[in-house]
Amino acid sequence: QWVYNILEKKAEADRIVHENPDPRDGFVLVPDFKWNQTQLDDLYLIALVHRRELKSLRDLTAEHLPLLRNVLREGQEAVAKRFGVPASQLRVYLHYQPSYYHLHVHFTALGYDAPGSAVERAHLLADVIDNLAADSAYYQTRALTFALRADELLLKKFREAGRA
Numbered sequence: 001q002w003v004y005n006i007l008e009k010k011a012e013a014d015r016i017v018h019e020n021p022d023p024r025d026g027f028v029l030v031p032d033f034k035w036n037q038t039q040l041d042d043l044y045l046i047a048l049v050h051r052r053e054l055k056s057l058r059d060l061t062a063e064h065l066p067l068l069r070n071v072l073r074e075g076q077e078a079v080a081k082r083f084g085v086p087a088s089q090l091r092v093y094l095h096y097q098p099s100y101y102h103l104h105v106h107f108t109a110l111g112y113d114a115p116g117s118a119v120e121r122a123h124l125l126a127d128v129i130d131n132l133a134a135d136s137a138y139y140q141t142r143a144l145t146f147a148l149r150a151d152e153l154l155l156k157k158f159r160e161a162g163r164a
Contacts, residue, residue, distance in 0.1 A: 003048055003102045006030060017045060018078035025067040026050045029075055029107070034114075040085055043109040047071045054103035057096045057123060057144070062136035065129060071105050072125050079107060093122040096144050097154075120147040 005011035007028055020026035027049045031037050035044035049067060054060070060068070076087035089110045098104070105125055108114045131138040148155040 003100065003104075004052075007048060007050060017082055018074060020070055020074055021050075022070075023050050025070050027067070027071050027075075027105075029078055032106075040083060041109060042112045042114075043079070043083060043085060043090075043107070044112065044114060045075075045079065045107040047075050047105040047107065049103045049105075052102065055101040056098050056103065057094050057128065057139050059103065060128065060132060060139050062132050065132055068125060068129050068132070072129065075105070075107055085109065091117060091122075092125045093117065094125060094128060095121050096123055097121075097146055120145065 002011065006013075006016075009016075012030060015030050016028055017031065018029040027047045029045055029047045032044040032046050035042060049071070051067065054064070072092060075092065076090060079085050079090060080087065091106075091108045091110050091112075091114075093106050093108075094104070095106070106114070106117070106122075108117060128139075131142075135141075148158075
């Protein structure tokens with residue numbers, strides 16, 4: 001619900017760094033709660049797309065390329081303008097599996113070892129765009145390996161099924 005509150009400006013409207021209001025290809029860029037917004041070494045923002053039917057990387061096809069390109073380009077421009085951090089110093093990625101199921105993109109300082117920014121969970125947005133441009137069904141058909149924490153319910157279910 002908090003994602004929808006941000007998108008509808010019922011909460012945190014004063015924290016919005018950038019918004020593209022287009023309902024199809026737009027998004028809202030806000031600082032992540034993990035970032036205190038004072039030091040740039042651990043810069044961390046989240047782009048929340050307006051489209052509610054997009055839950056994760058698995059939902060994306062070539063149809064979503066205009067949205068993804070907007071998030072990448074406009075997000076990088078907004079971070080450079082507001083915080084002085086150039087695109088070359090940003091890591092822009094999606095998680096799979098995500099921590100919540102509303103499509104969102106992480107923007108972090110390149111040198112910041114953010115939780116979930118490692119290769120087993122993070123998929124660089126530029127790579128996602130390239131993959132979808134080459135194969136519209138890439139994320140519907142590709143095996144995506146991801147790590148599970150010891151306390152995750154999915155791992156428990158996997159073990160109960162005798163598969164881990």
